[in-house]
Amino acid sequence: MRKRxxxxxxxxxxxLFFLLLPVxxxxxxxxxxxxxxxxxxxxxxxxNPDGKDFKLSEERAQVKFEATADPFRLFIKSxxxxxxxxxxxxxxxxxxxxxxxxxxxxxxxGRQVITWGVGDLLFINDVFPKDYEAFFSGxxxxxxxxxxxxxxVGLYPWFASFEVIxxxxxxxxxxxxxxxxxxxxxxxxxxxxxxxxxxxxFRKAETALRIYRDVAGFDTSLYYYRGFSRQPxxxxxxxxxxxxxxxxxxxxxxxxxxxxxxxxxxxxxxxAGYYDSRRDxxxxxxxxxxxxxxxxxxxxxxxxxxxxxxxxxxxxxxxEYSAYGNSLPPGFPKEKRLHQIASIRLxxxxxxxxxxxxxxxxxxxxxGDYLINPEVKYNLTDAIxxxxxxxxxxxxxxxxxxxxxxxxxxxxxxxxYEF
Amino acid sequence: xxxxCMVVMMAxxxxxxFALTADEVMKKSQAAFLYPGADLKARVMMKLISKSGQxxxxxxxxxxxxxxIPGGEQKYFMYFFQPADVRNMTFMVYKYPGKxxxxxxxxxxxxxxRRIAAQDxxxxxxxxDFTYEDISGRNLEDDAHAVVKEETVGxxxxxxxxSTPKAxxxxxxxxLSWIDKTSFxxxxxxxxxxxxxxxxxxxxxxxxxxxxxxxITKRSMKNLFSGHVTEVxxxxxxxxxxxEDSLFTERYLKQPPKRWVE
Numbered sequence: 015m016r017k018r019x020x021x022x023x024x025x026x027x028x029x030l031f032f033l034l035l036p037v038x039x040x041x042x043x044x045x046x047x048x049x050x051x052x053x054x055x056x057x058x059x060x061x062n063p064d065g066k067d068f069k070l071s072e073e074r075a076q077v078k079f080e081a082t083a084d085p086f087r088l089f090i091k092s093x094x095x096x097x098x099x100x101x102x103x104x105x106x107x108x109x110x111x112x113x114x115x116x117x118x119x120x121x122x123x124g125r126q127v128i129t130w131g132v133g134d135l136l137f138i139n140d141v142f143p144k145d146y147e148a149f150f151s152g153x154x155x156x157x158x159x160x161x162x163x164x165x166x167v168g169l170y171p172w173f174a175s176f177e178v179i180x181x182x183x184x185x186x187x188x189x190x191x192x193x194x195x196x197x198x199x200x201x202x203x204x205x206x207x208x209x210x211x212x213x214x215x216f217r218k219a220e221t222a223l224r225i226y227r228d229v230a231g232f233d234t235s236l237y238y239y240r241g242f243s244r245q246p247x248x249x250x251x252x253x254x255x256x257x258x259x260x261x262x263x264x265x266x267x268x269x270x271x272x273x274x275x276x277x278x279x280x281x282x283x284x285x286a287g288y289y290d291s292r293r294d295x296x297x298x299x300x301x302x303x304x305x306x307x308x309x310x311x312x313x314x315x316x317x318x319x320x321x322x323x324x325x326x327x328x329x330x331x332x333x334e335y336s337a338y339g340n341s342l343p344p345g346f347p348k349e350k351r352l353h354q355i356a357s358i359r360l361x362x363x364x365x366x367x368x369x370x371x372x373x374x375x376x377x378x379x380x381x382g383d384y385l386i387n388p389e390v391k392y393n394l395t396d397a398i399x400x401x402x403x404x405x406x407x408x409x410x411x412x413x414x415x416x417x418x419x420x421x422x423x424x425x426x427x428x429x430x431y432e433f
Numbered sequence: 434x435x436x437x438c439m440v441v442m443m444a445x446x447x448x449x450x451f452a453l454t455a456d457e458v459m460k461k462s463q464a465a466f467l468y469p470g471a472d473l474k475a476r477v478m479m480k481l482i483s484k485s486g487q488x489x490x491x492x493x494x495x496x497x498x499x500x501x502i503p504g505g506e507q508k509y510f511m512y513f514f515q516p517a518d519v520r521n522m523t524f525m526v527y528k529y530p531g532k533x534x535x536x537x538x539x540x541x542x543x544x545x546x547r548r549i550a551a552q553d554x555x556x557x558x559x560x561x562d563f564t565y566e567d568i569s570g571r572n573l574e575d576d577a578h579a580v581v582k583e584e585t586v587g588x589x590x591x592x593x594x595x596s597t598p599k600a601x602x603x604x605x606x607x608x609l610s611w612i613d614k615t616s617f618x619x620x621x622x623x624x625x626x627x628x629x630x631x632x633x634x635x636x637x638x639x640x641x642x643x644x645x646x647x648x649i650t651k652r653s654m655k656n657l658f659s660g661h662v663t664e665v666x667x668x669x670x671x672x673x674x675x676x677e678d679s680l681f682t683e684r685y686l687k688q689p690p691k692r693w694v695e
Contacts (some may be wrong), residue, residue, distance in 0.1 A: 043695075047517065082691055155543075156542040275548070318555060368489070430518075
């Protein structure tokens with residue numbers, strides 16, 4: 015799958031480059047920036063399933079190119095990295111788009127990152143692709159967000175702002191690699207697996223809409239998404255004695271809303287979404303996820319100089335729970351009807367904000383499991399920063415969200431020179 | 434007709450009525466220092482210098498627009514050029530008289546706009562010796578002001594005002610401000626802690642006329658306890674440049690218009 019991305023990346027990078035070369039040449043101004051980075055993550059509890067000691071070990075260079083010739087703008091962000099564990103190098107186009115801006119509307123076409131919602135590492139209406147392996151193995155947080163290949167149009171009439179998005183090429187989430195991460199797999203014995211091609215199928219284009227405006231001092235948004243779950247479901251070739259598994263991305267529609275604003279001395283965030291599993295509204299099909307209602311509440315406050323605390327409560331409520339229970343074969347772990355998570359983020363800046371101590375933790379209220387991510391980041395100079403941190407999992411059961419990752423505790427280092 | 438009345442009335446007033454009260458001086462100073470023009474566009478260079486001499490640089494474009502009278506609501510839009518790890522970040526502040534500001538930060542690496550929880554009084558601006566309150570001003574009613582003396586600082590004839598916070602929340606017990614009698618700009622400020630010890634000093638190091646408004650184009654804030662100092666210079670500054678209301682929205686926070694950030 016990784017190879018496939020690279021192919022796509024190369025082709026789109028070339029197309030974009032030649033398409034936009036004239037724009038760049040005409041540009042009033044062009045900029046080149048980027049960084050070189052070393053990033054390593056070492057197991058502290060157990061080796062990887064394939065025996066290796068590192069979750070991550072890579073050298074990476076990123077180049078950002080920007081050219082503007084009003085009303086057009088071109089932006090390319092590309093990474094080249096060498097993975098020391100698998101001993102290969104990859105060129106990856108992380109963003110590459112053209113912007114057109116007028117007073118009343120604008121558009122962005124190409125590979126771009128879209129972030130919606132108000133949660134802190136909890137995503138309800140941010141239905142866009144994520145890279146969880148990046149997060150769990152100690153890459154800088156920006157690598158949690160993946161791109162989409164599509165077009166976005168912004169409309170700005172007086173009464174509200176609109177973001178309309180069409181994504182012709184489906185991009186799934188990246189989950190931890192089973193060679194590097196210990197995870198629960200109820201059908202571990204079946205190694206013959208294939209993924210249904212979610213790419214390049216225009217009939218499967220995704221659409222998304224966000225309407226937002228200020229309402230009584232609160233940033234308020236309504237969301238709609240029609241597309242596919244980015245988490246694969248598994249279809250066995252034979253339900254009784256399966257020999258081959260097919261991974262596919264079930265149809266999904268999401269309706270949601272969020273608001274964020276001042277409350278007391280801090281910032282209050284509220285968000286909710288209804289996940290409509292279009293192919294399994296009745297909930298009787300075990301292979302397809304049931305519909306769900308998701309919601310979160312968060313509050314962030316500054317207690318003293320450069321020290322902020324953020325807390326969140328998150329819930330997922332499974333619809334048609336009895337139908338789900340009836341369809342479950344004996345021996346399979348049963349999900350709870352209400353899945354709840356709490357999170358806390360503590361952040362203290364010191365030494366004129368050049369040193370940052372942070373602690374982020376998830377606590378699975380329903381499952382009793384946890385994820386803890388402490389980190390120290392120091393800007394040695396304006397151009398160089400270094401970070402050391404850890405990702406620790408545990409508690410719960412061997413199939414729960416964080417409990418299944420118990421054996422993957424790791425300590426990571428990041429060192430970046432930015433220019 | 435009105436004008437004639439005024440002239441007659443003024444002629445009859447005793448001379449000492451022209452001496453301003455401490456509150457009036459501070460009000461005029463606030464207007465001259467933080468509210469000149471309808472809007473301001475300034476390219477700002479900040480140098481954070483440690484006791485040992487290590488320098489860090491923060492460079493940004495600052496756009497400010499007044500919404501109402503001096504002392505009233507203002508909106509700020511900031512775009513960062515330096516250092517590299519915050520380049521292209523934008524920051525927006527809605528400042529209200531008498532309550533904490535609303536703040537938004539745009540993080541380009543993940544294309545995300547977030548509200549930031551912070552208390553104006555205690556937050557350092559980008560790690561400098563200036564607090565948010567030093568940058569965007571403190572509500573005048575939060576302090577009791579008194580004229581202490583008159584004194585000349587360099588070439589500036591100043592009124593010295595002592596401002597004592599009415600609430601005990603502040604880390605300083607009082608502040609002395611040297612306010613120029615003509616321009617009403619603060620030439621010097623001294624902050625005293627709870628033990629009456631001087632620990633923070635502001636000074637206006639260069640004043641230039643920009644479109645008829647005397648403007649502090651170089652200033653510094655020194656922390657006497659840590660030895661850390663922050664020097665701020667306006668590389669370019671202009672008033673009444675026609676900043677639109679719509680600039681202060683999520684749309685432009687995510688895509689700052691080229692003409693405002695170069």
